[in-house]
Amino acid sequence: MQPFHRPGDTPVHRLPAQVKIVTALVFVLCVVATRRTEFLAFGLYFAVLAGVWTVARIPPVWLAKRALIETPFVILALALPFVAGGPTVDVLGVAVSEQGTLAGWNILAKGTLGVLVSLTLAATTSPRDLIVGLQRLRVPAMVITIATLMLRYLEVIAAEARRMRTARICRGHDPRFLWQVGATARGIGTLFVRSYERGERVHLAMVSRGWAGAMPDDPRPVGRSAWLLGLVPAAVAAAVLVGVSL
Template identity: 55%
Template sequence: MHLPGTSPVHRTPAEVKIVCAVVAVFAVVATPREMLWPFACYAAGLLALWRFAAIPPRWIAPRLLIEAPFVVLAVLLPFSAGAPRTTLLGISLSTAGLWAAWGIIVKGTLGLGVSLTVAATTDVRELPAALGRLRVPGLIVTIVVLMLRYLDVIADEAARMRIARLSRGDDPRTIRRIAATARGIGSLFLRSYERGERVHLAMLSRGYTGAFTDATATPATRRQWASGLTVATVAVAICFTARVLP
């Protein structure tokens, strides 16, 4: 997910970007969905941030597809919700369902865009120290870091198992092979669990004490906090203005 670069956003300490992203997402969620102009401001600011950080749209676009299930749910809401109803293109749709669908799509897309921005500009190796400086419990930091580091390993293991099945003449796409697919998932879980045990023993033998440390990382300065939280401050200001306006 990391997109190497030299922009000021890339150089901003990871803990500043994490706090900024959380505050911005909360501001987006708290914005009344019936007001359209705040979301236009959020989208314009996000596009400007991508340009400033040199994140190309072709990198962002395919990763936005992860929200496709939520979009499908949102599309069904105008048909399933109750009265009052309105007619759009000759189709009777629920007004409340339309607003709910709009809120899910726009807030989900903006929140995902903020998350992708942090992922693109933050190296995974910066996360342990950053989360530690934010006083996140050590167990949660360990789970998050190991999940990020070994997600590709598990994906590669699943790909090798799939190739092995295909080489033996099995077709995992057919319904009648669903039992074999379930056994393969169970085998992948056991392999991942055993690998985790071996990794944990290796960490203990190298002096792991339950917390990730990075002696080379330095905490963010006040100036970095002030400049890094500018985006979050603007988002909070837009949300506040949208809520107090009639």
């Protein structure tokens, strides 16, 4: 089971993977290129994403739970107004740095939108389709191979780590104790060695079965209508960026 993929039969799910990858890339570039003081623009970007979620039938709660991955950056953004220097302004009776507040807002807005775009792409595109989409976009074969192995065996390595942790606890190991950090470090080293060895065996098995660095693909070209429909969010984001830049 893939934690970031949400199977469905919606217009967004049915779009070719390469179209969604290009759209996500253009959308993120527009967000990054927007000045941090253009607050309305960030609201419009979020509205576009909300429209995509509605069409793809992705519940906001499902996205919110997985967006917690950016918590460290949120903490940094919230701390900047209090630790940065420069001129200060009063917010609810508290003096905060003006530059720090803008910098924190910049990290929070752009980081959150970037994470949400990535989650939307992952939710509507299976891992295999993502690999095929990158392949159709002429991404180097070595990158395709690395991404294929990573997506296929990330859960296997995580399961191995959980089994090793359970075995250590059954033998009296308690990761809460500071003096047992050495055992934890050795466990991480063992996991790395096991993962490396398993990766070599898997790659050898793939080559023995005819793996040539490319996923089987459908040779049929993507129609113009699919590109026009899929690039609508990117076109709207580009229009917003141009509008606020004038």
